Amino acid sequence: MEANAKRLPLKRERAPKKKMTKEKRVRYFKDNSPYLLMILPAVLVVFLFNYLPIYGVLIAFQDFMPGDKILSDSTLWVGFQNFERFFSDPQFWPLMKNTFLICIIGFVIGFPLPIIVSLMLNAMKGKKTAKVLQTIFNGPHFISLVVLVGMLTLFFGRYGLVNNIAAHFGGERYSYFLESKAFRPMYILSSNWQDFGWSAIIYIAALSNVDPQQHEAAILDGATRFQRVMHVDLPAIMPMVSVMLIMSIGGLMGVGYEKALLMQTDGNLAVSELISTYVYKRGLTGVPDQAYATAIGLFNSIINVVLLIIANTTSKKFSENSLW
């Protein structure tokens, strides 16, 4: 008895990690082979398209010309010279400002919008109407950027719908695409119009997990519909909101070049030139300066990584949710 009692641990201790023997490892792979096979395509895709291209980042530190090998005896390493060039480029501050403003305004409007929409759709009494609305809201996501910009032209072009209506009532025709001050509202609002329904899906899915009895309990407690949204629905999706917030902040400066480029005119160039469009132009058009473009792109990515770490750490500190 005494010997047995001695063997019992007095407090919970973490069992020491045992090293897997070769036999066990083989058996582990055999047992889990169907699952490992299933995950293999995803791993391959991530490796090919996300990890392998990182190798190309090296050219940011080289005097690289198209046709050069990235790693060879003739590689000319220049350290941070390309970065220094960018920081002293007269375009540096305008590019930073334009990219930051487009991203931050887009984020401020675009992040809460799907949350509000999902909460409203979820709170609607008529579930059929909510479903129809959700389908309608999802529609714009499937429009290609080219078509979207084409639609903007049809609506806001000099001879577009808006100008035609204005002209009909005696107003002046206005070249929205040539005006700097019209670029950001058109860019941001059209982006949010295109994506708010699609982004709401994840919140609607999270809301579907809310126990209906919590709503019933709140009804009996005397909560109004709005109070139920605030005290039952919103807290239920907060973990999801936190994760999406961290991911959004992490990709804040990662705005694509396609739409800005499609909407770009000489008239709005002062505000429509973003880091991504500049990278595109410097790296792929005219006389390509790929090393310089890569350095700018890498700088942009580093800002995103820093933002991601800050957002994740902050979220971890103030809430129970974080990506890692």
Place this chain on the structure above:
Amino acid sequence: MSEVVMKGLKKVYDNKVTAVHDVNLEIKDKEFIVLVGPSGCGKSTTLRMVAGLEEISDGELYIDGNLVNDVAPKDRDIAMVFQNYALYPHKTVYDNLAFALKLRKEPKDVIDKKVREVAEILDITQYLKRKPKALSGGQRQRVAIGRAMVRDPKVFLMDEPLSNLDAKLRNQMRAEIIKLRSRINTTFMYVTHDQTEAMTLGDRIVIMKDGFVNQIGTPQEVFNKPVNLFVAGFIGMPVMNFFDHCKLLLENGVYFAEIRGVRFQLGDFQQKALRQNGVQPCDIVAGIRPQHVTVGEGDLTAKIEVSEMMGSEYNIHARSGDDEVVMLIPTVDLTTDVSMGRTINFTTRPHLIQLFDRESGNNLIWYDAESANNNAPVCKRYDF
């Protein structure tokens, strides 16, 4: 005064399915009434109609004398405890308890006083700062009850509040609800599918099946005087033994029950009741409770299939012809060998035999046609 009166309460869903048919029930002030029945019998729907969570399709519902069919749930002065607690997971226990009072905009000190009083009664004061996920099932259930208690409602509704707990905790919580009831002394409506809960908690039990009320009565009444085969089979553990193809005989003005060829002269009360009801000889289903079986005597025989020693009693499963017979025999009374495979004789006291009409399934003695027609079925009352 917090009476609940249901007059012809009916629930028909959009797909035309009738979940509750014409329920008539009067719940007295401070009465503990239990709605019991199998899944899908309409008991929860009835409770939800009282709560205001389901629209009433037809009929009238009165709480405290006021017609409340169209009154919002929050204005009915009721509180409800849900099956899976329905606690707000992001709020602390304190905030869960205080939520309804905060919505009513009660002063902070009043809220604090009420919350702490209730927490004291339910012994959850030490958990007030915790969130529900940090509580055990029993503690969560107490918080759910507490949330209802702080509102000091006229009617306390409970929808299978113990069904998520394990057997031991369920017994413990059942006892706590009995104690709680004596402390808060209000009207209770309690829904369960567990007949043990129904029997131990209820002043009266409402037994439902397929949306119809089958019997309303005290635990003793529904156990001893079941009005039909369903009630007889549903109430009691183990369930009542039914012997099919039996006969009710009348010879020289004396009634006999013939079970598997063995005649039992019925007791005085049964004789009088059958005579008063003018019952003619007919095919019957005879019901005998497992507790009322005596082994080692009598002319009925059965072959033991399973014999379970439960400590103070034997639980014997035997086969008598086509009928399965369950016998619950106290160990101290047992003088016969009841090992598996043996054939034993058994009998019962004739006055304990329940007699059901084979066609309608109604109890020939306790079925009261008048109350059944009014959809408020109770067992028949006799003057003798």
